[in-house]
Amino acid sequence: MGNERTYDVCVVGSGITALVAAGIFAQKNFSVCVVAPPLREEIESGDIPPRHYSISASSRRIFELLQVWEEVNGVHGGLVRGIEVWGSASRPLIEFLPTIDRLSPLAWILERQNIVSVLLVAIRGLGVDIIESELISVACAEDTGLVHLQSCELRASLIVGADGRNSKVRQSMGVSLVTKTIGQEAVVAVVKTEKSHQNFACQRFLQTGPIAFLPLSDPHLSSIVWSCEPSEAQRLTEGGPFFNEAVTSVFGHKYGEVIDSRAPMSFGIESGGVSSFFSGRGVLVGESAHVMHPLAGQGLNTALLDVASLAECIDNKDVLLTYSSLRRRLRRYERWRKAEVLKMLSVTDGLNSLFCSEKIFVSLFRKLGARSLNYSPFVKDFLISHAAGVYGDVPEMVRQK
Secondary structure (H helix, E strand, C coil): CCCEEEEEEEECCCCCCCHHHHHHHCCCCEEEEEEEHHHHHHHHHCCCCCCEECCHHHHHHHHHHCCHHHHCCCCCCCCCCEEEEECCCCCCCCCCCCCCHHHHEEEEEHHHHHHHHHHHHHHHHHEEEEECCCCEEECCCCCCCEEECCCCCCEHHHHHHHHCCCHHHHHCCCCCEEEEEEEEEEEEEEEECCCCCCEEEEEEECCEEEEEECCCCCCCEEEEEEEEEEHHHHHHHHCHHHHHHHHHHHHCCCCCCCEEEEEEEEEEEEEEEEEEEEEEEEEHHHHCCCCCCHCCCCHHHHHHHHHHHHHCCCCCCHHHHHHHHHHHHHHHHHHHHHHHHHHHHHHHHHHHHHCCCCCCHHHHHHHHHHHHHHCCCHHHHHHHHHHCCCCCCCCHHHHHC
């Protein structure tokens, strides 16, 4: 084919995970391209409603490595200095306040659109080619990877599928994303409240699902994620007074009246993962490989740990020379991330089931367990440190020294 380009690494996807993957491999002197669908233009033009992510300490370290942290945090970043977990009672079941300075803040709440815009500039500066073209097909053979676009054909030694839960790279590999439907949809929005959030994140577990308040830089603005039944989600996404009153009824005792809200939208919630993270010269990261309940706010953080782990396994160009050497490294990556993702899926699914159940025995167990945990600062610090993603079996680039 006349119009053919060759790269060490071709990343398919236009989200944060894809752009971070491109940046990290470019820093390691791999030749890298990103195949970005037209959605990227909508993100840059601001046509998509604001979406916020909870950023852990491990994700911050990755952004620092790419030298973009100051910009992605910016003036709009929110800090989480504490977390309250509420049930149906009038006071929190559990309060997470770190007793160790290095664990504070617990997280940062950042806007997706700003992160993407900053990363696009950064990876261009690292020499990454961003190719905007319709993806026709992908072939992940053992000898080479081929990406057929409407405008050209790409040949790569490694194809990274970071193109989300409907991944074309995964489909080309013949790998299925096996998920279970939770029976909930997540409604996301930004709300303005009468009282200040005081940089606390709050999560309340209702019988139909959890609702989380995530503090933004303005003390009266919070990003909310409300997991509820599809019929309720449909009513909530109509917005307006009904939405404001519904949110006030859940958390009015904490935040006062919801004065204003913007851009309520919803998406389906699924939980699950793939049986294999790679095939041939194709490998999966992020939601191409796994999806999880948003209640713990770990979806993006887990995806970025995928990227950091992959970059640690594929640490130099020589690994790409023969498929036998590449396969050994990809198997290591798969074993590593499969175990960690399974742990996270078990935690998020378990918490959702535990806190949303109204069975008497489960309710009693939940209250006793929460009370015991709330009076165990060492256990809470242990949980906080592992949620930060800088302890345990994590990549060297994010590990707490």
